[in-house]
Amino acid sequence: MRMRQLLVKTLREAPAEAELTSHRLLLRAGLVVPLAAGLYCFTPLGWRVVRNIERIIREEMNASGALEVHLPALHPIELWEQSGRAALMGQTLFRLTDRKEREFALGPTHEEVISYLASRTIQSYRDLPVTLYQIQTKFRDEPRPRGGLIRLREFTMKDAYSFDTGWDTLDASYDAAFAAYQRIFRRAGVPVVPVAADSGAIGGKDSQEFVFLTDAGEDTILLCPGCGYAANAEKAEFVPPPPLPGEQAPAERVHTPGKRTIAEVAAFLGVEPRQTLKAVFYRADSKPVFVAIRGDLEVNEVKLKNALGAREVEPMDDATVRDLGLVAGSASPVGISGMPIVADTSAVEAVNLVGGANEPDYHLRNLNHGRDWQATLVAEIALARAGDACRTCGSPLETRRGIEMGHVFKLGTLYAEKMGVYYLDESGERRPCVMGCYGIGVERMLAAIIEANHDADGIAWPWEVAPFDAHVVAIGAGEPAVAEALRQVESALAAHGLEALVDDRDDSPGIKFKDADLIGMPARLTVSPRSLERGGVELRFRRGSESAVLPAADAAAAVAKARAEALGAGPA
RNA sequence: CGGGGUGUAGCUCAGCCUGGAAGAGCGCUGCGUUCGGGUCGCAGAGGCCACAGGUUCAAAUCCUGUCACCCCGACCA
Numbered sequence: 001m002r003m004r005q006l007l008v009k010t011l012r013e014a015p016a017e018a019e020l021t022s023h024r025l026l027l028r029a030g031l032v033v034p035l036a037a038g039l040y041c042f043t044p045l046g047w048r049v050v051r052n053i054e055r056i057i058r059e060e061m062n063a064s065g066a067l068e069v070h071l072p073a074l075h076p077i078e079l080w081e082q083s084g085r086a087a088l089m090g091q092t093l094f095r096l097t098d099r100k101e102r103e104f105a106l107g108p109t110h111e112e113v114i115s116y117l118a119s120r121t122i123q124s125y126r127d128l129p130v131t132l133y134q135i136q137t138k139f140r141d142e143p144r145p146r147g148g149l150i151r152l153r154e155f156t157m158k159d160a161y162s163f164d165t166g167w168d169t170l171d172a173s174y175d176a177a178f179a180a181y182q183r184i185f186r187r188a189g190v191p192v193v194p195v196a197a198d199s200g201a202i203g204g205k206d207s208q209e210f211v212f213l214t215d216a217g218e219d220t221i222l223l224c225p226g227c228g229y230a231a232n233a234e235k236a237e238f239v240p241p242p243p244l245p246g247e248q249a250p251a252e253r254v255h256t257p258g259k260r261t262i263a264e265v266a267a268f269l270g271v272e273p274r275q276t277l278k279a280v281f282y283r284a285d286s287k288p289v290f291v292a293i294r295g296d297l298e299v300n301e302v303k304l305k306n307a308l309g310a311r312e313v314e315p316m317d318d319a320t321v322r323d324l325g326l327v328a329g330s331a332s333p334v335g336i337s338g339m340p341i342v343a344d345t346s347a348v349e350a351v352n353l354v355g356g357a358n359e360p361d362y363h364l365r366n367l368n369h370g371r372d373w374q375a376t377l378v379a380e381i382a383l384a385r386a387g388d389a390c391r392t393c394g395s396p397l398e399t400r401r402g403i404e405m406g407h408v409f410k411l412g413t414l415y416a417e418k419m420g421v422y423y424l425d426e427s428g429e430r431r432p433c434v435m436g437c438y439g440i441g442v443e444r445m446l447a448a449i450i451e452a453n454h455d456a457d458g459i460a461w462p463w464e465v466a467p468f469d470a471h472v473v474a475i476g477a478g479e480p481a482v483a484e485a486l487r488q489v490e491s492a493l494a495a496h497g498l499e500a501l502v503d504d505r506d507d508s509p510g511i512k513f514k515d516a517d518l519i520g521m522p523a524r525l526t527v528s529p530r531s532l533e534r535g536g537v538e539l540r541f542r543r544g545s546e547s548a549v550l551p552a553a554d555a556a557a558a559v560a561k562a563r564a565e566a567l568g569a570g571p572a
Numbered sequence: 573c574g575g576g577g578u579g580u581a582g583c584u585c586a587g588c589c590u591g592g593a594a595g596a597g598c599g600c601u602g603c604g605u606u607c608g609g610g611u612c613g614c615a616g617a618g619g620c621c622a623c624a625g626g627u628u629c630a631a632a633u634c635c636u637g638u639c640a641c642c643c644c645g646a647c648c649a
Binding site: 209 | 573606645648
């Protein structure tokens with residue numbers, strides 16, 4: 001492929017809006033062009049990478065025994081109402097109306113539609129187990145698209161769904177998907193760690209995310225150096241610092257003028273933050289909830305939501321706080337009525353805490369659960385932090401930032417029951433299928449590949465996803481000897497089944513070398529009068545610093561060998 | 573939706589405070605030059621200064637509103 005024909009337009013400087021490395025390189029290398037927030041056009045060069053990623057996914061999914069299907073992106077809204085998720089997805093669901101006023105949604109995911117297809121095709125236990133997948137465009141009206149390709153409003157997802165007769169065989173389907181994912185990420189050159197995760201809006205049981213650890217990530221991951229436990233912060237189990245021991249003392253009202261925050265009150269009264277009781281107000285599915293937690297801890301809203309069995313939890317707005325007569329800055333569960341009081345176990349186990357007096361500028365000392373206040377519900381709803389103890393081995397947990405690349409989880413029978421996916425078992429009894437579901441974000445993977453495979457000069461593609469195997473730079477292409485050598489190089493590469501991008505532009509050598517580094521093909525071949533004098537073409541690998549001059553055929557063979565070795569051993 | 577920031581040429585940005593003929597570098601087109609790490613010269617094309625309203629003799633510049641985009645939070649692949 002000649003570079004002139006590929007519409008490769010590199011940028012010397014990245015547009016100001018790009019902050020993430022991957023975003024900057026995507027734009028500078030001319031792989032994508034932004035259209036609107038969360039929407040990108042792919043150029044011929046960028047699309048080749050996307051297709052390579054999809055090829056890897058397809059190969060590994062097929063190898064795992066999954067079957068590729070294709071489902072519409074346009075969904076009748078009734079399907080979403082049937083599952084109950086039309087309301088759950090809220091504004092994230094793009095909605096539209098056809099000419100007959102029938103309502104549709106643009107699919108943000110496909111549990112509903114795959115269930116429809118499954119309900120029409122699965123009849124007997126003899127049809128099971130089966131895993132169906134597709135690589136399809138998803139639409140989500142995200143509140144905040146971000147980071148270039150990290151969070152899009154229209155994106156490509158490989159989504160797979162397994163159907164089993166029971167939980168035991170679901171485990172096998174889940175494990176097969178899990179193994180396929182590990183192969184996919186390894187081949188694509190994205191280092192990932194599997195972490196325990198919350199199953200989120202889709203619901204279900206066991207759930208794991210494949211997370212690419214990077215400072216650019218939007219998720220917080222807790223890792224245990226002792227036993228290898230890894231979990232998303234919203235899911236992570238841990239042991240908070242222990243409470244201070246002591247005998248229950250009589251409650252006492254103290255004047256705390258102008259002291260509102262935990263830090264202020266603790267300092268004023270000469271106690272540690274873990275000797276205080278923090279009050280936080282939420283609305284769970286629009287209903288007010290009073291949350292009590294030890295002062296040194298923060299509320300994990302996902303755990304709170306799960307403890308309440310709520311669909312949605314959001315911080316209470318100031319107006320509602322006032323209307324309910326809650327005293328922000330001096331609130332405690334003492335004497336609170338008319339709303340549930342959810343307490344973290346930390347608040348229940350500690351003794352003699354300092355809490356609000358529910359009147360401005362006053363606090364109470366020596367509050368004790370059971371005596372001074374009573375929780376409606378006690379649960380573990382605190383957010384894990386770096387340094388907290390691992391639940392399994394007691395080691396201090398570490399935190400890292402990460403990007404969720406893929407998610408696998410066990411759905412169970414929820415969708416099967418709502419959407420009518422049943423089979424007849426050996427005894428002729430009608431049973432719901434036990435489902436699992438598995439997703440990978442394709443564009444996000446592209447961004448992660450760049451985050452994980454670049455240097456100061458640009459992208460350094462892993463062989464499997466590189467848009468071309470070799471970048472051929474011609475210097476002095478006007479000279480017949482160079483032009484002839486160029487043809488030899490091209491045919492030698494082609495003879496090995498290698499794809500080459502030939503820089504035939506009429507630019508200076510410096511520009512061509514800079515662009516070759518930026519665009520990042522694994523191998524670079526330079527053809528010039530100088531190289532011909534030395535006996536052939538110069539071969540250099542993007543990740544190496546040495547170069548060698550070889551006859552065209554030998555150079556092509558060396559590229560083929562390097563490629564084969566890299567593919568055999570996994571990407572460098 | 574809450575908080576912060578930015579909108580001037582394809583890209584990076586000056587100009588705005590203090591109103592008075594729209595600029596630079598890069599990129600693009602043409603000619604020449606150069607030819608192993610973003611050559612050099614000459615000549616060009618390219619802007620409704622985000623949009624709307626207002627103030628003024630006069631608005632990129634001052635005022636009001638709107639929109640878009642980016643960043644931080646709540647959500648997800």
